Amino acid sequence: MDQFWSVTFQLLDGFSENCILFGVTLLAALPLGLVLSLGSMSGFTPLKAVCRTFVWIIRGTPLMLQLFVVYYIPPLLTEGSFKFSDRLSAAILAFVINYAAYFSEIFRGGIESIPKGQYEAGYVLGMKKSQIFFKVVLLQVVKRIVAPMSNEIITLVKDTSLARVIAVGEILKNAEQFTKQGLIWPIFYTGAFFLLFCGVLTLLFRFIEKKLDYYKG
Numbered sequence: 001m002d003q004f005w006s007v008t009f010q011l012l013d014g015f016s017e018n019c020i021l022f023g024v025t026l027l028a029a030l031p032l033g034l035v036l037s038l039g040s041m042s043g044f045t046p047l048k049a050v051c052r053t054f055v056w057i058i059r060g061t062p063l064m065l066q067l068f069v070v071y072y073i074p075p076l077l078t079e080g081s082f083k084f085s086d087r088l089s090a091a092i093l094a095f096v097i098n099y100a101a102y103f104s105e106i107f108r109g110g111i112e113s114i115p116k117g118q119y120e121a122g123y124v125l126g127m128k129k130s131q132i133f134f135k136v137v138l139l140q141v142v143k144r145i146v147a148p149m150s151n152e153i154i155t156l157v158k159d160t161s162l163a164r165v166i167a168v169g170e171i172l173k174n175a176e177q178f179t180k181q182g183l184i185w186p187i188f189y190t191g192a193f194f195l196l197f198c199g200v201l202t203l204l205f206r207f208i209e210k211k212l213d214y215y216k217g
Contacts, residue, residue, distance in 0.1 A: 007178065007183070007186050007189065008189075010174050010177075011171050011174055011175060011186065011189065011190060011193065012193075013169075013174065014169055014170050014171035014172070014173060014174030014175070015170070015171040015193050017088060017160075017163070017168060017169055017170040017171070018157075018160040018161070018163075018170045018171055018193075019197075020088065020092075021088065021091055021092060021095060021160045021163055021168075021170070022156060022157055022160050024092050024096075025092060025095040025096050025099055025156060025160075026099075026153065026156065028092075028096045028100075029095070029096045029098075029099035029100040029103055030103060032096065032100035032103075032104075033099070033100040033101070033102070033103025033104040033106070033107055034103075034104070034107050035104075036051050036054070036055060036100055036101065036103075036104035036107075037103075037104040037105070037107035037108040037111065039051035040052050040055065040104060040108055041108060041111065041112070051104075054101065055101045055104055055105065058097060058098055058100075058101035058102075059101050059102065059105070063094070063095075063098050063159060063162055064162055064165055066094045066097065066098055067090070067091060067094045067162065067163065067165055067166050068165070068166070069094075070090050070091075070093050070094040070097070071084065071087065071090040071091075071094070071166045087163075087166050087167055087168045088163070088168050090166060091163040091166060091168050095156070095159070095160075095163075099152070099156060102152055103149070103152065106145050106148050106149055106152065107141070107145065109145070109148075110141035110142075110144045110145040111137065111141055113141075113144055114137050114140055114141065118132075118136055118137065118140075119132055119137070122136055142212065143212040146205060146208055146209050146212060147205075147209070150201070150202075150205035153201065153205075154198050154201055154202070157194060157197050157198055157201065158194055158198075161190075161194075164176075171190050171193060172187070172190055175187045175189070175190050
């Protein structure tokens with residue numbers, strides 16, 4: 001029993017790294033994704049091309065490769081003059097870039113699904129373009145993207161385990177240390193932490209969907 005609690009506390013210590021990575025990524029990637037989506041729909045062709053090319057590259061390459069690029073390439077290009085203060089910072093940057101690209105496509109799909117007639121009605125009422133977007137369009141977009149966004153966010157929870165490839169001390173990295181001692185069960189035990197976290201998020205998103213039910217359009 002003492003061994004069980006010892007393992008649990010060490011895994012919890014690692015899972016705190018996963019939670020930090022998850023929280024910071026979500027807070028930074030959501031607004032960045034919205035900015036990228038607006039750039040992708042911009043009438044200014046060079047900006048639109050840059051944003052769409054960026055999204056294409058990020059979505060088309062593995063997150064694991066992006067972690068290696070973010071952590072190892074800057075020191076190589078600067079001959080060691082630039083290094084991340086810690087590996088978690090590099091992981092956060094890679095995750096924010098990756099998930100901002102995915103979120104941008106979800107935002108873009110939601111925004112483009114709103115009928116143009118609603119924009120025209122706003123103009124007739126004398127509203128500015130920014131007022132139409134934030135007061136009329138955005139809340140409807142949120143309703144439409146809750147399901148795909150929740151799926152992506154739950155995927156983010158599980159993807160945080162990839163940070164171990166650059167030696168971030170997350171939960172699976174901590175669990176792997178026990179295999180050297182001949183203990184296999186801690187690896188499988190990590191699944192309980194992810195299941196619990198994802199279960200809480202699932203309930204939260206169901207609650208949000210019910211709260212937004214009044215937007216039927």
